[in-house]
Amino acid sequence: MNESASPLQSPARRVAAFSLSRISTIAMSTVTQLVRMKTFYFLLAFALLLFAVGNFNFASSPAQALSTLKKVSFGAMDLFAWLFAIVATALLIPRDIEDRTLYTILSKPVRRIEYLLGKLGGVLIVIAISLAVMFVICSFMIIWQQLGYIAAEYDTRDIRTEQEILASVTLIENAGFRGELIYAAYASFLKAAVVASVTILLSTFASSSLFTIIISILVFLVGHAHTMATNFWLQETDNSLVVQMVLKVVKILIPNFQLFSFSEGIVQGASVASGVLLQMSGITAAYLFVFLLISLISFGDKEF
Amino acid sequence: MLENRMKRPLSQVTKIVFVILALSAFGLLRAPWEDTIRDDLVENHLLLPPPAESAIEQMSQSALMGTLGGLRTLVSTFLVLEGFDHFSLKDWEELRNTYQIVTSLEPRDENHWRDIVWHLGINATANMELDKSLPEFERKRRFQQYALEAIDFAERGIQQVPESAIIRQQLAEVYREKLKDNCKTAEVYGDLIGLPGAPEYVRRFHGYFLARCPGKEQEAYDYLMALFREGPSQHLPTLIKEIQKLEELLEIPSPERIRAVRRQTPAQRRASKNSLPGGIVIP
Helix, strand or coil: CCCCCCCCCCCCCCCCCCCHHHHHHHHHHHHHHHHHCCHHHHHHHHHHHHHHHHCCCCCCCHHHHHHHHHHHHHHHHHHHHHHHHHHHHHHHHHHHHHCCHHHHHHHCCCCHHHHHHHHHHHHHHHHHHHHHHHHHHHHHHHHHHHHHHHHHHHCCCCCCCHHHHHHHHHHHHHHCCCCCHHHHHHHHHHHHHHHHHHHHHHHHHCCCHHHHHHHHHHHHHHHHHHHHHHHHHHHHCCCCHHHHHHHHHHHHHCCCHHHHHHHHHHHCCCCCCHHHHHHHHHHHHHHHHHHHHHHHHHHCCCCC | CHHHHHHCCCCHHHHHHHHHHHHHHHHHHHHHHHHHHHHHHHHCCCCCCCCCHHHHHHCCHHHHHHHHCCCHHHHHHHHHHHHHHHHHCCCHHHHHHHHHHHHHHCCCCHHHHHHHHHHHHHHHHHHHHHCCCCCHHHHHHHHHHHHHHHHHHHHHHHHHCCCCHHHHHHHHHHHHHHCCCHHHHHHHHHHHCCCCCCCCHHHHHHHHHHHCCCCCHHHHHHHHHHHHCCCHHHCCHHHHHHHHHHHHHCCCCHHHCCCCCCCCCHHHHHHHHHEECCCEECC
């Protein structure tokens, strides 16, 4: 006689405490969800923006034109990354509640931390893909413009010496495309990752997406500006003790987003050491880990 | 009963207190680490220092918000466009104010420094030479003012980007074309020698303007002769002419004087490769 029990009688299968496959499933469904929101249409606007800037004729030299193109491209990439991180993350959990997808997911053997990680992972995948595509578009534009300017320099052979032409070409090459620019895109990604982790923490408390978006943008602005504004405020208030304390509290509670703006230096030609990238990656990982754990304080026992 | 109390979810207030405590603990741990990273980034020119207080005060509300919100490069690009508008309208005061902010936002970008030195030192001064709507004395006063402001910008730019060749080139042009100060022009071209990206001609220009600087004739002669002795690549018509002028001025004995050397222009050199006497070109 077959002794195997029927499915109804079988003992409950042990569920792994933490599963990467569950996280990746949630992450991929988040990616699909975001793609369906027509997220990637932004790339078209980005390409048009670069095309317009590339054809502006206000720069006093080819080097300045290339520098402007780089600044606008990477500025737009940075803006897209952090803004998208806030809006997408703030929308996802309330949307899952609204669609009742959250109940289905949490009724399965899915840990809440896995759900949060999956959601964050999905947002970060979309940001990474977008940044990669934007990087390719802007690299193409920069190289195309750069080659055009270099060709124009060589066309002046009849009226200039070879040394003068080479000096101009060197200036153009210095202001043009460098492999290190990829680290500028990476810096934007790291910033977006921290912004997304802050937003996910806020969205576990907030009652509406709008509230989360507004507060997240406020936190981002304060986190970005407080280093910049510290000296200004202290000078204005003659190093007031109250202002000093307020600034300390802000520094401790709010992430220092200005640190992640090192893409600006790379775009302007500064070299980046691998140690810096490692440190920035490390601090980003620390932010993600701590903010996700703190998110669990609210989300862990939240009833929907 | 106690068990039930333990199972009860934490109240919202308790959660917020926990969150603040956790954030504070993390903040205290990360603050020294972040300070070290920040110092490293600033030292390596990866992070820009905060804009000057005067620049913050001059910024419009939207520009300030953009700057504080991490859109510093975008704000400065927008302001450069605005500056171009002021240039088109010959509104030099506004142009200067705009570039005060731009250079404060991106002090490491030599293009901004070069541009404002060019605008004030060359364009604004040229406008003062031509603008008949202003009385003569006012035009002269403003000419001096713009030229001096251009020099001030250039000096601040050189402080920020000490290795910059293009700021010094522009500064030399202001001294050369507008202030007609040969000694200062020679000094700036002298500073340019050896800088990365500096054109080859700055070595000769240093000598040419040194020759026109009162009291520096002997120094200029020695310098230009050293260049001449480097070989045919330096036997340019202007260099030879300047040496000959100095030979006359310094009364150099005839046997020590240089002989005139005919040198072809780049176009002539290229043409001569494929051409026969009479200008017949071999395809």
